[in-house]
Amino acid sequence: MKTYAYYPGCSLETMAASYHLSAVEVAAKLGVELEEVEDWNCCGATPYSHIDEILADALCARNLAIAEKGDLDLVAPCSGCYKNMYYANQRLTTDPDLAEHINFALEEDDLHYGGSVEVFHLMQIFADHVGLDSIREQVSRPLTNLRVAPYYGCHLIRPRKEGVSVEEAGNPRFFEDLITALGATPAEYTARLRCCGGSLIATSRRAALSMLRDLLQSAVNVEADVIATACPLCQINLECYQGDVNREYGTEFSVPILYFTQIMGLAMGMRPKEAGLGRELVRPTAVLACARGQ
Amino acid sequence: MFRKPSFSEEITNLMYSRDQRPLHCCIQCATCSSACPAVEFMDHTPRELFGLINAGLKDEVLSSNTFWTCASCYACSEHCPKDINPTRIMYVLKRYSIWKGRSKAGLIGPDFSRRFVQTILKTGKSYEPGYAPAFILEGGFQGLLREVATGMKLLRKGRLPLIPAKVRRVDKFRKMLNRVMPLEGIA
Numbered sequence: 445m446k447t448y449a450y451y452p453g454c455s456l457e458t459m460a461a462s463y464h465l466s467a468v469e470v471a472a473k474l475g476v477e478l479e480e481v482e483d484w485n486c487c488g489a490t491p492y493s494h495i496d497e498i499l500a501d502a503l504c505a506r507n508l509a510i511a512e513k514g515d516l517d518l519v520a521p522c523s524g525c526y527k528n529m530y531y532a533n534q535r536l537t538t539d540p541d542l543a544e545h546i547n548f549a550l551e552e553d554d555l556h557y558g559g560s561v562e563v564f565h566l567m568q569i570f571a572d573h574v575g576l577d578s579i580r581e582q583v584s585r586p587l588t589n590l591r592v593a594p595y596y597g598c599h600l601i602r603p604r605k606e607g608v609s610v611e612e613a614g615n616p617r618f619f620e621d622l623i624t625a626l627g628a629t630p631a632e633y634t635a636r637l638r639c640c641g642g643s644l645i646a647t648s649r650r651a652a653l654s655m656l657r658d659l660l661q662s663a664v665n666v667e668a669d670v671i672a673t674a675c676p677l678c679q680i681n682l683e684c685y686q687g688d689v690n691r692e693y694g695t696e697f698s699v700p701i702l703y704f705t706q707i708m709g710l711a712m713g714m715r716p717k718e719a720g721l722g723r724e725l726v727r728p729t730a731v732l733a734c735a736r737g738q
Numbered sequence: 739m740f741r742k743p744s745f746s747e748e749i750t751n752l753m754y755s756r757d758q759r760p761l762h763c764c765i766q767c768a769t770c771s772s773a774c775p776a777v778e779f780m781d782h783t784p785r786e787l788f789g790l791i792n793a794g795l796k797d798e799v800l801s802s803n804t805f806w807t808c809a810s811c812y813a814c815s816e817h818c819p820k821d822i823n824p825t826r827i828m829y830v831l832k833r834y835s836i837w838k839g840r841s842k843a844g845l846i847g848p849d850f851s852r853r854f855v856q857t858i859l860k861t862g863k864s865y866e867p868g869y870a871p872a873f874i875l876e877g878g879f880q881g882l883l884r885e886v887a888t889g890m891k892l893l894r895k896g897r898l899p900l901i902p903a904k905v906r907r908v909d910k911f912r913k914m915l916n917r918v919m920p921l922e923g924i925a
Contacts, residue, residue, distance in 0.1 A: 458899040485862035485863060494847075639775050643809070651807055
């Protein structure tokens with residue numbers, strides 16, 4: 445059984461509790477142990493880098509140092525946290541001056557970061573480390589005929605990692621492959637790599653609503669039953685502001701937005717509640733019917 | 739002889755400081771503008787903004803909403819043929835405008851970022867309802883009602899945190915960040 449330092453991030457404590465619940469359940473079923481980073485702090489999200497980047501890196505470094513104490517690699521379910529931790533880690537391991545400066549600060553909390561931790565997104569743990577074959581073995585209720593639109597969004601794949609070509613980054617398939625492994629049908633739509641608006645929902649509402657409308661329309665055009673996300677901010681924007689999109693544009697979208705772990709959980713035979721369902725603002729009727737075998 | 743760096747040199751230096759390519763290699767091809775999902779809500783397209791920076795038009799740049807309308811999606815950075823990272827430039831400009839205390843009137847972004855950072859400095863964790871004052875009145879009274887309605891729905895589903903979460907060793911956490919830089923004036 446492989447163990448990871450699990451960094452849930454702020455959203456998973458309440459707003460995205462269903463992501464946390466389903467992630468933990470699915471991990472257990474796949475033989476992955478998630479050990480929560482002791483006394484973790486916020487990754488800084490995007491606003492921290494609007495004030496100071498070294499301060500933002502220090503926030504990530506504290507979490508990395510705590511994970512390193514347990515000699516574990518770190519996994520983040522939130523794409524924003526993942527991107528911040530991944531790139532802070534890269535800067536800390538390649539810039540000794542930065543590492544020294546930040547380690548001087550970490551002393552205040554009796555911590556030191558030596559640079560040995562690797563950072564992964566939860567999706568990578570399931571799709572790459574565990575692998576699709578092992579996932580298929582656990583699927584007891586294949587989601588036949590369910591049309592799932594995989595929503596990659598931004599920070600799961602961008603900025604592009606070293607060694608990944610522009611072509612690969614422009615046409616990832618790992619999310620589609622995972623959906624296929626669950627017996628469902630990936631809905632092919634053009635907006636899958638487009639941005640949900642991120643924090644513009646708070647700071648530039650009209651821009652965010654327009655981006656959300658394009659995304660929802662693109663998924664509706666290919667008759668998706670549900671959009672699957674790998675990030676709490678994407679989920680919250682797409683689901684909780686769907687009503688605002690409808691008001692602004694006179695549309696009538698009613699697209700359920702679930703975390704990919706919830707869909708995995710259902711395919712693995714979990715009861716809806718175990719997979720963190722029941723907290724949605726848009727009811728995932730087709731998904732629940734499919735999971736009941738109807 | 740001492741010479742004060744020009745505005746475009748300052749921005750270039752800020753890019754260099756984070757190992758980024760400087761802006762003067764921009765060929766004004768507008769690949770960034772065409773990749774941007776928020777471009778129609780910007781005062782200047784990213785291409786125009788970079789032209790303004792290179793021309794040293796500081797006032798025009800700082801009074802533009804463009805960089806505060808960047809969602810940090812990195813779509814532009816994927817495709818820039820000169821390998822400039824436009825997203826990073828937007829970050830640089832956000833920081834520069836916050837340091838200088840100069841941004842277009844009525845923008846929510848700077849206040850939102852400040853509130854966010856203040857919250858993290860205080861507790862170590864994010865608390866969504868704490869940022870509402872930055873934007874809740876933007877949509878007027880109707881907007882306020884809609885915001886409250888969404889909040890109530892989330893509350894009923896148990897998805898709205900009532901009490902801010904906190905790291906346990908918050909004193910040590912704050913001391914740590916104070917060693918990175920003095921926090922007076924920020925929080």
